[in-house]
Amino acid sequence: MTSLPKPLPAPDPATSEYWAGAKQGELRLPKCRDCGKFHFYPRTLCPHCGSVNLEWKNCSGRGVVYSYTVVHRAPSPAFEADVPYVVAVIALEEGPHLMSSIINVPADRVRVGENVRVTFRSAGSGDEMLPMFELA
Amino acid sequence: MNGIRAAIVGIGESQVGKVPGRSALQLQSDAALAALADAGLKIGDVDGLFTTPVRVEHWNMPAGVVAGFFGIRPNYLSTVDLAGASGCSMIDQAIAAVESGRCEVALCVAGQNLLSNRSRSQAVQSMAERGSGHPQFEVPYGPLVPSLYALIAQRHMYEYGTKPEQLAEVAVTIRTHAGLNPNAHKKDPITVGDVLSSRMITSPLHVLDCAIVSDGAAAAVVTRADRARDLRKSPVYLLGSGYGLRHGYVGDAECLTTSGAVDSGRTAFSKSGLGPKDIDVAEIYDCFTITVIVELEDLGFCPKGEGGRFVENGNIGLGGQLPVTTHGGLLSGGHPGLGGGFFHVLEAVRQLRGEAGGRQVPKVEVALAHGNGGVVSVHCTLILGNSDK
Numbered sequence: 001m002t003s004l005p006k007p008l009p010a011p012d013p014a015t016s017e018y019w020a021g022a023k024q025g026e027l028r029l030p031k032c033r034d035c036g037k038f039h040f041y042p043r044t045l046c047p048h049c050g051s052v053n054l055e056w057k058n059c060s061g062r063g064v065v066y067s068y069t070v071v072h073r074a075p076s077p078a079f080e081a082d083v084p085y086v087v088a089v090i091a092l093e094e095g096p097h098l099m100s101s102i103i104n105v106p107a108d109r110v111r112v113g114e115n116v117r118v119t120f121r122s123a124g125s126g127d128e129m130l131p132m133f134e135l136a
Numbered sequence: 137m138n139g140i141r142a143a144i145v146g147i148g149e150s151q152v153g154k155v156p157g158r159s160a161l162q163l164q165s166d167a168a169l170a171a172l173a174d175a176g177l178k179i180g181d182v183d184g185l186f187t188t189p190v191r192v193e194h195w196n197m198p199a200g201v202v203a204g205f206f207g208i209r210p211n212y213l214s215t216v217d218l219a220g221a222s223g224c225s226m227i228d229q230a231i232a233a234v235e236s237g238r239c240e241v242a243l244c245v246a247g248q249n250l251l252s253n254r255s256r257s258q259a260v261q262s263m264a265e266r267g268s269g270h271p272q273f274e275v276p277y278g279p280l281v282p283s284l285y286a287l288i289a290q291r292h293m294y295e296y297g298t299k300p301e302q303l304a305e306v307a308v309t310i311r312t313h314a315g316l317n318p319n320a321h322k323k324d325p326i327t328v329g330d331v332l333s334s335r336m337i338t339s340p341l342h343v344l345d346c347a348i349v350s351d352g353a354a355a356a357v358v359t360r361a362d363r364a365r366d367l368r369k370s371p372v373y374l375l376g377s378g379y380g381l382r383h384g385y386v387g388d389a390e391c392l393t394t395s396g397a398v399d400s401g402r403t404a405f406s407k408s409g410l411g412p413k414d415i416d417v418a419e420i421y422d423c424f425t426i427t428v429i430v431e432l433e434d435l436g437f438c439p440k441g442e443g444g445r446f447v448e449n450g451n452i453g454l455g456g457q458l459p460v461t462t463h464g465g466l467l468s469g470g471h472p473g474l475g476g477g478f479f480h481v482l483e484a485v486r487q488l489r490g491e492a493g494g495r496q497v498p499k500v501e502v503a504l505a506h507g508n509g510g511v512v513s514v515h516c517t518l519i520l521g522n523s524d525k
Contacts (some may be wrong), residue, residue, distance in 0.1 A: 007265055009272040040388050041273045067294070067392055069286035070339040071278060075264030079278040087279045087338075089287055089387055099274045099387030112294040123276055130276055 006078040006124035015042045017056045022129040027059040027118045029096060040096035059094050061118035062136065066091040070107045078124070086110050090133055104134040141361040141524060142234035143371030144227065146175025147482045150247060152352030152470035153321035160190045160248035160353075161205050163472075167355035168206065168245045175357045176368035177241060179206055182357075184239030185213040186226040188246040188474040191262065192253040202245065212238040219268070219509025220421055221379075222246065223354070223478025224516035228377045230358040240360060246475030247353020259349055268511045270385040282346050282424065283338040284386045284511040289426035290340060291392040295441065298429065300340050302444035304331035306425040307344050307467055309453045314464025316454075316495035321350045322468040345425040347466035347476070354478040356485070361524065372485045375410065375502070376519040378403025386511035397434035397506065400515040404504075405436070408519040412436040415519075416500040417487045418458055419480035421508040422465035428452070431506055432460070435517065454495060462487060462495045477507035481518065488522040 011019040021028030031038045032046035033053040045052050068088035074080040086102040088110070102110050103121065116133040123130045148170025150163040158166070164187070172179060185203040195201040199215040212233050216222045223246065230242035250259065260280065268284055269275045292298045308328055314320035331344040364371035380396030380403075383389035405411055412435065420435075422428045429443035437458055438446040446452070452460035463469045463483035466476045484503035486492045505518045 006278070007271070007275045009276050011272070015272060041270060041385065067287040067291035069279075069283045069290060069341075071280060071283055071337075072339070073260075073280065073335070073337045075278055075280045076261040082278065085278065087277050087283050087287070089291075089392070097388050097390065099270075099277055099279070101277045112290065 008123050008126055009128055009130070014044050018042050019128060021058065022120055022131055023127065025120055027061050027131050028056050029059050029094065030054045031057045038094040038096050040098045059092060063090040063092040063116055063133070065102070065110060065112050065114045065116060066097055067112060068102065068110050088133065090116060101132045102134065103132050138237060140235045140237060142231040142358050143361045143364040143373050144356055144485055145359050145364045145367050145369060145371050146171040146177065146357035147485050148172070148174050148355050149319060149479065149482060150353040152319050152350055154251055155249065155351035156252045158249060158351065160192055161202070163247050163249060163351060163353035164202060164245045164355070167247060167353040168243055171243070171355035171357050174369060177357060179208065181241045182206070182208050182243045183211045184230065184233050184242030185210045186216055186230050186242060186244040188222040188226070189215065189217050190248040191473050192248045192250060208243070210239065217474070218507070218514045218516060219474060220423060220477045221507035221509040221514050221516040222474045223476070223481050224505055224507035224518050226478065227356060227358065227481050227518060228374065228516060231374050234358055234360060242358040243355065244358065244478070245353065245355040246478050247472045248475065249351045250472045251349050251351045268386070270387060274385060274387050280338055282341050285424040285426055286338040286341045287386065288392045288430065288512060292426060292430065293340065295393055296444065298444035300332060301328055302447055303340070303345055303425040303429070304328040305447045306422070306428045306452070307331045309447070309450065310422055310461050310465045311468045312453060313462045313495055314468035316493065317463045317469060320464040320468060321348055321470040341424060341426070347423045347471045348468065350470035350472050352470045352472040352475070354475055354482050356482060370489060370522060372488050373521050373524045374518060375521045376404040376406070376408030378407065378517050380515040381513060383513055384510070386513070393430065394440065395430055395434050395512040396515040397431050397508065397512070397517065400517040401435040404517040404519050410502060410519060414502050415458065415504045417462060417484070417497045417503045418460050419462065419484045419503065419505045420460050421477050421480060421506055422461050422467050423508070425467070427508060427512065428460065430512060431508065435504070435506065454497065459497045462492060462497065480507065481505045484518070484520050488520060
C-alpha cells in the first residue's frame with residue numbers, strides 16, 4: 001500500500017498550546033495582557049506592542065471569510081483526492097486572520113464575507129487536529 | 137560620507153529558458169563573464185561578491201561557494217536572501233558596499249537550472265512545502281504558492297471590483313514584451329481569451345496568470361563612478377532605494393490588498409527627490425498578474441483599487457502611459473528562482489542605456505525596478521538614472 005502523508009504541523013515550544021487546544025476542540029490563541037490584543041500565528045512576544053506578557057485564551061471559533069481560493073491543482077499527490085478544495089483566510093471575531101480550509105460545503109458556494117465557525121479535523125495521520133471552518 | 141559614488145557598469149545574462157546540461161554555477165558563470173565583458177573588466181578585478189541561495193542544490197554559505205568557484209579573493213561578500221526582492225537588494229547592497237569603501241568592484245550574480253534540474257511536479261511540490269507558506273499554520277491546508285497570491289487576487293476583486301480580464305491583460309502585455317526579447321523563455325503571443333481559457337490552477341488564477349519556471353542566471357557589476365567613466369558602457373546610477381515589509385506570512389497579514397511596496401516606494405522616491413510621474417519605465421516584479429496590479433497601486437502609479445483599470449488598453453505596454461516589465465518578466469521572460477527578480481534590474485539598465493532593441497522605450501532617463509519576496513511580504517524598490525542627477 002502506498003501512503004501519501006500530508007505535511008503535518010510540527011508543534012514547537014512556542015506553539016504547542018495552540019495544537020493542544022485543537023486536540024481538545026478549542027481554538028486557543030495568545031492574547032497580550034498589556035495591549036489586550038490577540039495575535040496569530042502564536043509568538044513569544046506580542047507583534048502589536050512587543051510585550052512578552054501573554055496568556056492563552058480560547059476563542060469563540062466564529063469569524064468571516066476574508067478571502068479564499070479554490071485549489072484545482074494539488075501541490076502534492078497527498079492532496080489529489082481532495083481537489084477541488086477551499087483554502088481561505090478567516091478573519092476571527094477576536095481580530096487575527098488565519099489560514100484554514102472551508103469544508104462541508106461545495107467549493108463553488110464559498111464567498112468573501114460569509115460567516116463561518118471552527119470545526120476540527122484530523123491532520124491526516126498522527127494525532128494532530130487541524131482547525132477548519134464551515135459555513136455558520 | 138567619504139564622497140565615493142558607485143554605479144552599475146556591466147550587465148549580463150546566460151541563455152534563459154530550457155537550458156539542459158548546465159549547472160547553476162555554469163549558468164552563473166555565463167552571466168558573470170558576460171557582465172564583466174560588458175563592463176570591460178576581468179574576474180581578477182572583482183573584490184566584492186553578492187549572490188543568493190539556490191534551490192537545486194545545497195550550498196553552505198552561497199556567497200562563499202560562488203566566490204570560491206570564480207577564484208575571487210573578496211574584500212567583501214554577502215548572501216542576500218529576500219526571496220524575490222533579492223535582485224534589487226543585491227544592487228542596493230553592492231552600491232552601499234562600494235560607496236562605503238568595503239570593496240571597489242562588486243559582482244552580483246544569481247540564477248540556477250530550476251527547470252531542467254527536476255520535473256515540474258517536483259518543483260511545484262517543493263515550492264508548496266518549503267516555499268512561502270508557514271510550515272505549521274499554512275502548508276498543512278494544501279495551498280500552492282499560487283494559492284497564496286490567489287487569496288490576494290480574490291480579496292482585491294471583492295474590495296475593488298477588479299476583473300479576471302484585467303488580470304489577464306497583465307499577462308498579455310508582458311508576453312508581448314517577451315516577444316521582443318530574444319533571450320525570453322516564452323515568446324508566442326497570447327490573448328485575454330487564452331489566459332481566461334487556460335487551466336484554472338487556484339481561483340481566480342489561471343496557469344497563464346502564474347510565473348513560469350526557467351533555467352537562467354543574471355549578473356551585474358558595480359564599481360566607483362570615477363572608475364566607471366573609463367569603462368566601456370555609460371554608467372547607471374542609483375538615485376534612491378527603499379525597503380518595506382508589513383507581514384511575514386500572508387495568512388496573518390492584516391491587509392491583503394495593500395503591501396509593503398507603499399513603504400519601499402515612498403522611501404525610494406523621497407531619497408531620489410522624484411515621484412511616480414518622473415518614471416519613464418517600471419520594471420515591476422510579476423510573479424503573478426495580481427502582483428503587478430497591487431504594486432502599481434502601492435508604488436503610487438495609480439490610486440488604490442484602480443490598478444485593474446490602469447493595466448487596460450495597453451496602458452502598461454510599449455507606447456502606453458507607463459511601460460511595465462519590458463523584458464517579459466517572470467510571467468514570460470524567465471523565472472529561475474531567487475535570481476528572477478534580478479532580470480528586472482538588468483532591463484532597467486538596458487532601457488537607461490538605450491540598448492533594449494525592439495522594446496526600447498524612447499528617451500528613458502529614470503527607471504524604476506521593484507522586487508517582491510514571499511507573498512507580497514518583503515519589498516525593495518530601486519530608482520535608477522543614466523545621470524548622476
